[in-house]
Amino acid sequence: MGKKNVKEGMSTFHSKNNSFKKNLKKPKIVSKTKKARLTKVLRENQYIFEKGELASAKDAAREFIKDFEEGESLGLLSHLSFLSKAIKRNLQITSTEGNLKLLIDPNVSKRPPIYLYYHKSGHWTRENKKYHNCDCPRINNCLFKAVASQINRTPAEIKNLTIKEMKINEKHIASKISDIRILELLNPFEVATDGLRYDGTSxxxxxxxxxxxxxxxxxxxxxxxxxxxxxxxxxxxxxxxxxxxxxxxxxxxxxxxxxxxxxxxxxxxxxxxxxxxxxxxxxxxxxxxxxxxxxxxxxxxxxxxxxxxxxxxxxxxxxxxxxxxxxxxxxxxxxxxxxxxxxxxxxx
Known part of the structure; x- marks a missing residue:
């Protein structure tokens, strides 16, 4: 399958800069009200560190890792960055809507990236095609399978490597937990939710x-x-x-x-x-x-x-x-x- 060129975005989780760039037909503008909500979240989470409650931050970091380990988080941006580092390959993510592409951790490897397509229902595939029945919305199987099909690793190995990478960086996660939570709120791929929502941009x-x-x-x-x-x-x-x-x-x-x-x-x-x-x-x-x-x-x-x-x-x-x-x-x-x-x- 021919690969389309994509603008390289910055790492979604980086000790110096955790921002990311998006290639959109129309750039998403965060409204004043959304900015206010994000600011509130940031302030609430910074309270942990302002009061010196490092233990609470560490607990939050462990919970963050546990959610991924148990399949509660469906491959969100901050988790994907750890996956990229664990396998030492860049991840090129494309939404099946066709209007958003991301390159996760562009500086991790000079080798060709792993190509992944994110489907609105929460499924992942290596190519832009319909998925088959699986239990992936619960335990991320299709994400690991899509990656495994492009490297010499099994899905279980990839998951374990990702979790290991996250545990190694537990202190860093604790120090950046508020940024991680804001990443989750801004995540353009987190659309596979059973809840009602309005996240329109225009x-x-x-x-x-x-x-x-x-x-x-x-x-x-x-x-x-x-x-x-x-x-x-x-x-x-x-x-x-x-x-x-x-x-x-x-x-x-x-x-x-x-x-x-x-x-x-x-x-x-x-x-x-x-x-x-x-x-x-x-x-x-x-x-x-x-x-x-x-x-x-x-x-x-x-x-x-x-x-x-x-x-x-x-x-x-x-x-x-x-x-x-x-x-x-x-x-x-x-x-x-x-x-x-x-x-x-x-x-x-």
């Missing part, structure tokens, strides 16, 4: 969520989402496909276009309030209502909105004061869908 990502919610039902209520009923779209025909249709029998507030709704939905879903609501859904809630003020959306160029009655706008467009989102679980048939937005609208 209005385009929010659009996919809204469009899918509009056409599908939530669980367990089995009700169709109707966020597009709060966006102007004169050519739409369905009753909840546009505010022009949805306001035929009652007053509705609406964005002036679907693209405006997409833009605001991204800001809203990316906010701390929405992320906390999603966490509640993951903990068992069946319904989460989020109200976010325009100020909390942290954008100086928010679009306008308007009231509609009987399919017509009432007065001139105005700035909205806040937005409301009703978040639910997607239908059971929609495996891999991030979140179900039952409705999403502005308030003037």
């Amino acid at each position: 209005a385009k990502d929010a659009k996919k969520i809204l469009d899918h919610s509009q056409k599908n039902t939530c669980h367990p209520q089995n009700l169709y989402g109707h966020p597009r009923g709060h966006a102007s779209h004169p050519s739409a025909t369905g009753f909840t496909e546009s505010v022009e249709n949805y306001s035929k029998n009652s007053r509705k507030t609406s964005f002036l276009s679907r693209s405006d709704q997409d833009m605001v939905a991204h800001l809203a879903l990316d906010s701390d309030l929405a992320q906390e609501a999603i966490e509640k859904l993951n903990k068992g809630s069946k319904n989460a209502v989020v109200e976010i003020s325009a100020r909390e959306l942290e954008d100086d160029n928010l679009p306008m909105a308007n009231d509609y009655i009987n399919g017509r706008a009432v007065g001139d467009p105005k700035s909205f004061r806040w937005v409301k989102a009703v978040l639910r679980h997607p239908s059971k048939k929609d495996k891999g869908v991030d979140i179900h937005v039952h409705t999403f609208f502005p308030r003037l």
Whole structure:
């Protein structure tokens, strides 16, 4: 199989620099709210060292290693760096989405890298092809098998070498545990989770969520989402496909276009309030209502909105004061869908 050229990223775990570079079609921008969440995590973890509780840091490091040893961590970026060092080969990682490539520890070896493809379900293969049934999401088997198929080592040997490398560096892991945890939060490959999430980077990502919610039902209520009923779209025909249709029998507030709704939905879903609501859904809630003020959306160029009655706008467009989102679980048939937005609208 021909190998594509890829920009070399820095090591994902390095004593001097643990940053990494990504080759994206569109670079992912970490929003202000996400930065705030990461800063909070960093401060919470630095507390260990500020108070001199080195024993706690060592315990956290051992837990970090134990998670990988028992298969709880699905080959995250910081673990992959230890794997690279253990076998003394670079790892060239490609997501099957085709828009992200990473070179793990580019200075480990001058030999050709080990080629690995990461699939959205949590599987790893050596080539960009469909995987077969296996138990890899639990114990990382497919990751080690994909590596083993390219070097003279068995999967078990590779795993043991990786764990040995991590244990050798336990003190270093303890001293960098907060950085490791932030790496886990930023990890672009950690998408194989059973939990609901929104990790979009643009209005385009929010659009996919809204469009899918509009056409599908939530669980367990089995009700169709109707966020597009709060966006102007004169050519739409369905009753909840546009505010022009949805306001035929009652007053509705609406964005002036679907693209405006997409833009605001991204800001809203990316906010701390929405992320906390999603966490509640993951903990068992069946319904989460989020109200976010325009100020909390942290954008100086928010679009306008308007009231509609009987399919017509009432007065001139105005700035909205806040937005409301009703978040639910997607239908059971929609495996891999991030979140179900039952409705999403502005308030003037």
